[in-house]
Amino acid sequence: MTTTSPLTAEQLSATTLLRFATAGSVDDGKSTLVGRLLHDSKSVLSDQLEAVERASLGRGQEAPDLALLTDGLRAEREQGITIDVAYRYFATARRRFILADTPGHVQYTRNMVTGASTAELAVVLVDARNGVVEQTRRHAAVAALLRVPHVVLAVNKMDLVEYAEPVFAAIAEEFTAYAASLGVPEITAIPISALAGDNVVEPSANMDWYGGPTVLEHLETVPVSHDLTGCPARFPVQYVIRPQTAEHPDYRGYAGQIASGLLRVGEPVTVLPSGRTTTISGIDALGRSVHTAWAPQSVTVLLADDLDVSRGDLIAPSGSVPPLTQDVRATVCHLHERPLRIGDRVLLKHATRTVKAIVKALPYRIDLSHGLAHENDPAALEVNDIGAVQLRTAEPLPIDAYAVTRLTGSFLLIDPADGTTLTAGMAGEAFAEPAQAAGGPADDEGWDF
Known part of the structure; x- marks a missing residue:
């Protein structure tokens, strides 16, 4: 990151946060690795450790089972597996x-997608005795689809x-070749023992042949490459503020x-889907006026002109406006037991806007x-399937490609009934002719677009 910008100090405090996910096959030791990471980095409270020690003794274990620090559900503790995504x-x-910490079972692929969707790094565990297995390849593929910029192979x-x-070298070579073929941009292999603590926080005395970083050292030093401030500016309007008080009779702000990206006072912007243009006349953040604001800050934006702007609209710099389209092609992960079929009528939630949509095709x-x-x-x-869909929406949406920016390049499909x-x-990328700002359904029920 540059050090010449006047925003450097505040931006640096924001980008020193790293979001990462762990994944791997059943019994590869994901939860143990996370527990070891928390324990050895002194991030576990004494009462938490005491609770783990008691639970471990109750299961007949002499030493604390550090996996219990993340396996929070009763079913997880009883079965000794990870079911849900555990955030720490x-x-x-x-x-x-x-x-x-994401599950390893095939039937919980959707949980891994959830955990990795906001991650800047994924730690994929492999049991050194088993090597690269089908679930390892599945998790590498999910990381590639979600465009996670950094992948760590932890040979546990x-x-x-x-x-x-030689065991580590063979596994690292096989995984690196496979992940690279999927388009994973950066792969780092680290030999570890989560149970013994080798190369997790402290360097291992048992592997003097390895000269790379420990897991924690790599997590502390890997560059946070997905810098939101480097993406095109996008501001979904969540709420319109009009106090209409004697002190502020003409105040109209758009909160979200x-x-x-970055927003600056005086910058020309376009409001979508209307396409009307204006300039930013002010930005309020934490009760004070600022000249510049950046993701992921919550702010109130004031515009120079009195436009019709409401919840669900998107404000973007006029020089980098996302395309408007009613035809959306996307890669999706289906999350529900009810299958998704051609012809299904759904609601599409994009940022702060929700519109009706129809599933037109399932290409693959x-x-x-x-x-x-x-x-x-x-x-x-079916549930946990990943594939492609083609959708037609009732109204034009300003959707970015997911490769450009994750938040305005992603969406949810919702059952309109419940x-x-x-x-x-x-x-x-938008693949049809750009939609007109004034569009709408062709029938009374609003489902044939």
Whole structure:
């Protein structure tokens, strides 16, 4: 990051937060790794450790089972597996962290997608005795689809293979070649023993042949490459503020969270989907006026002209306006037991806007057990399936490509009958003619667009 900008100090405090996710097959030791990371970095409260010690003794274990620090659900503790995504927050002197410990079972692929969707780094564990297995390839594929910029291969249980360098080297070579073929930009392999603590926080005395960083050292020093301030500015309007008081009779502000980029007073902007243009006349943040604001700050934006702006509209710099389209093509992960089929009528929630949509096509389903191989024209997407959808919306939406910015490039599909979340989507490039700002449904019910 540059040090010449007047925003450097505040931006630096924001970008020292690293979001990362752990993934791996069942019994590869994900929760143990997370527990070891928390324990050895002095991020566990004494009462938490005492509770883990009591639970471990109750299970007949002499030493504390550090996996219990993350397996919070009763079913997880009883079965000894991770079911849900467990989020943990901790910090060192060098960086703050939000980690997501995700399940390893195939039927919980949707949980891994949830945990990795906001991650800037993914730690994929491999049991040194088993090497790269189908779930390893599945998790690498999910990381590639979600465009996670950094992947760490943690070859765990090295103590059970006598800390043999050739075992680690073979696994690292196989995984690196596979992940690189999927388009993962950066892969770092680290040999560890989460149970014994080798190369997790402290360097291992048992692997003097390894000269790279420990897991924590890498987490503390990896560059946070997905800098939201470097993306095009996007401001979804969440709420219109009009106090209409004697003190502020003409105040009209638009409140929300900046999804990406920077906003500056005096900057020409366009309001979508109307397409009307104006300039930013003021920005209020934390009760004071500022000249510049950046993602992910929550602010109130004031505009120079009295435009019709409401919740769900998007404010963007006039020089980098996202395309308006009613035809959305996306990669999706289906989250619900109810299948997604062609012709389904859904609600599409994009940022702060929700519109009606129809599933027009299911071009393919991805077979994650074989890289990113496509199964063309599936009858439906079942729970945990990842595939492609083509949607037609009732109203034009300003959707970015997910590769450009995650927040305004993603969306949810919702059941209009009961509000259940069905599918999470990652938009591709707009592929149809740009939609007109004035558009709408062709029938009275609003479902034939």
